[in-house]
Amino acid sequence: MPSDWNNWILQTFDHFARNSRVYTSAIIAKDLTEDSSRSNKTNSPSVQLSACVGLRVLRLYTHNDRVLFQELFEDQRTRRSWLLFSHQGFPELLTPVYFPLDNQVKIVNLSHDGSIATMWETYQVSQKNKQRIVPYGRWVSNTNTEDLNTQSETIDAKTRTGNKARDSLHPFATLGPSKDFKVKARKMRFGVLETLEGDSVLRRTDLTGLYLECTTLEMPIVKYRVPLPQYEPFTILKPQADGKVELEGVFGKIFDALKEITNFTTTCHRVRDGQWGSVVNGLWTGMVKELSEGTADIGVAPLSMSVIRSTKADFLIGLMVSGLARFTSPLRDIVFINFKVVLKRPSNEDYMWSVYTKQFEAGVWGVLALLTVVLCLSLYFASRCSPRGQRLSPSDAFIVGTGMVFGQGSTLRIERTSERGVVLMFLLLQVLLLAFYTSNLVSALTVGPPLPPMKDLEDVYKDSSITIGFTRGSTIANEFNTDNPLYRAILQRLRDEDLVMSPEEGVERALKGGYAYMAWEYFYKMNFGGECGAFLLPPSYFPHQASIALQKDSPLVPILNKVLLDIQSVGLLQKWWMELNVARTDCSALVTAPIELKTVLTPFLLLGCSLLVSLGVLAAEVVVYRNGRPIAV
Structure with missing residues (x-):
């Protein structure tokens, strides 16, 4: 058969397999290798099999078989589900192959008479760690069903090997591998098949030996103008002697829970440029830059998810979504995130020259x-x-x-x-x-005076006396770069000095007047809820989800997501978020305060000017009277 027919045959077989709903690609290593040697490099085994989307089956008994499998498995196009038939020495045979944490390879070891087949899984938490081989299931022919109960107990005991003690008093003990995984038995024509239920990857929560470099950004406790209650914000960094930092706060608690459950180790450092991550002059900044360059494995902070950031990093399930925290079902364990415009609240001091004429x-x-x-x-x-x-x-x-x-x-x-x-x-x-x-x-x-007649961001933009700005390196920088005419007009007017390095600096500039700061609403209300010198415009902008970020295509994403869902199911996330409640000042309440000098300066100046004018008129009248008085002889 001509080699150029291969793609056509594979596509035709794929079409029929899709229609029949059942698809198994059986690979004969000898034929595939010979066909590859007769063809050019562009017709490699990986290319030939790239159109196959079903389960790939391969006999793995010799060194050449392993070399062929390694070539196919290391290619991203052919790294999907594999079923390998091998002998009892398969652990040594597969040692040179790197099995990522999220691989879907099953290894079948047949008995000498072919009546019993045991199924195994193998994976590595990283390329530096050894392979872990764990049982997945078994098949028993009808002639050996009398041994089913005994073997079932053996396999079930093996699946618990290395698990944590069930009687541990640690609060996270019930969330880890100590959970019993259900075994599903299915009677087939020639025997009984027993396998563990669920996704294999989600069972690999023991990451002992894995080291992760963590990058983070501090969101400190802010005290501005008025005393605010103490609370634990999202990230609190405590410097260590080696230059690293210890992570605390809500995200610190979440990260510690992930470490406790999965047993990986980590050290954290402050992000080098102090920014979240955005594209500036075609280059990435902040935590996203460190994740994409490989200098960090995980970014632990409320990093907003966006389409452009998702091209450089993967995110765990959203711990914050658009809106304000309500703690109501079904999102009672999630804090909401969006942005609003912060403006200076007018006061009588702002109308010193018009307080009695306005x-x-x-x-x-x-x-x-x-x-x-x-x-x-x-x-x-x-x-x-x-x-x-x-x-x-x-x-x-x-x-x-x-x-x-x-x-x-x-x-x-x-x-x-x-x-x-x-x-x-x-x-x-x-x-x-x-x-x-x-x-x-x-x-x-x-x-006090009424609020300015502004309803939304467009009204603020039309007021030429107000400058619009936001935190440097935040996700808003990318959100303004859209086809929205208003956003593009704001971005074109934006200057480098309009950006601030922190929310505290942004609110401080807004309180001075003439500056509109785009603030994360939840963080603003927690830190500046008692500041009555500013107010928020009602509309919300740039709704986002925010969560922990990892390197792009990281196999840890499904595993850590599963652990986060387990943490959420026991109510810990809700508990941590509710601890962030901060008492806020009611700025609408009437408070009696002495009138300042600036407020009454206008009438005093008016009276003083009137007095001077009166004295001037009097002087003029005296002069006129004296000049026009008749002279005595």
């Missing part, structure tokens, strides 16, 4: 001034057109009218009906002005 809008003040002028002119003409009584000059009419607006009476005798009507209009205006102005002024001095 009660009315500019249009209202304009109407009041116009109405005052009209009434003063009316009073003037009413006094002039009357045939009797005191006639007012324009200055007298203005002084009398303005004084009435401010609640000041007059010593002039108002006897004519027209003049009294104008005076009544002045008094009515004064009553209305006093009622509305005083009520608004008292409220403003009591509860």
Whole structure:
């Protein structure tokens, strides 16, 4: 058969196998090796078998068989399920082969008469560790079913070899390999097949001998302006004498639980550049960089999951998801994560020059001034057109009218009906002005000025006096680089000095005014929940899950995920998250406080300026009077 037919035959066989739902690829090592030697390098056994997606079966008895299997197994395209038939010496025969922790290889050892077959699994926690061979199941022909019960007890005892003591008092003892794995028996045509239930990889939770280099980022206890309750945040790093750090906090507890259950060892260090991980000028930074370069095996911190980060690292199950922590089913053990805009809350100090004029809008003040002028002119003409009584000059009419607006009476005798009507209009205006102005002024001095009329991030962007920023190296840097017109416009306006190195620095800049900080909502409320000098806009942005990250394609992911689910099932995650509850200050509560000098400085300055103007006018009048006085002879 021509060698160029191989791909066609494999694809045709694959098509029929998919339709029949049962597919076994039986490999004859001799034929496959000979065919490979006759073909070129591009038609290697791995290439020939890459289209086969079912169980691969291979006889493994000789050194050449092992060499062929090693070539096929080390190729990512042909590293799927394998069933190897071998003799009792297979452990020594397979010693040179590296079996990753997540491999799906089963080894069958037949008895001399072919009536009993024992099935084994082998794996290594790392390339530096020795192979571990554990029993998986057995097949017994119908002629040997009388020995089934005895052999079942033998295999079940072997599966427990090396497990922890069931009577251990440690809280994690019941989560590890000490669990009994169920054995499933199936009667077949020629015998009985017994195998362990479930995924083989998930049973490999004993990682003794595995060493992991951990990278982490500290999220410290933050005390800013007001005293905050002490609490354990997500990661607390304690320096060690060798330059490493000891990891504590919630993620430290989770990591310690993983170590206790699986028995691996580790040392942790601070991430070199102090960043989470994002793409800057085409290069990765932070923890993601260390994971992708291999300088760290695992990143322990609430690292946000994103599509671009997933190209360089794998994540465990989400320990934090988008939203705010509610501790309600079915996510009662998960803390939620999203981002909100932090802005400075306005205060009376911000309106030092307008604290006594902002009660009315500019249009209202304009109407009041116009109405005052009209009434003063009316009073003037009413006094002039009357045939009797005191006639007012324009200055007298203005002084009398303005004084009435401010609640000041007059010593002039108002006897004519027209003049009294104008005076009544002045008094009515004064009553209305006093009622509305005083009520608004008292409220403003009591509860402070209202929040800015901003609803979302777009309103903040439209205000050119406010700069938008976020933490350097966080996942937001990649989220802004999308097709969203608003996000792209914000990214184009962003300057390097708009980025901050920590949430504390970001909130500090926001409290100074003119800066909008994109903060992780949950962390902000825990650390700055008592800070009433800032507020959050209602909309949430960039919902994410956050968890522990490992190197890309790490075989540890399914195993550690299984352990995390076991920890969650006993309620430890919920307990640790609930310990993070922090009492927050109700910024809407009314608090009586002395009025500061800045608040009353405006009227004092106005009075002082009026006094100076009065003295100036007096000086001018004296000079004019002296110059115009007749000289005595």
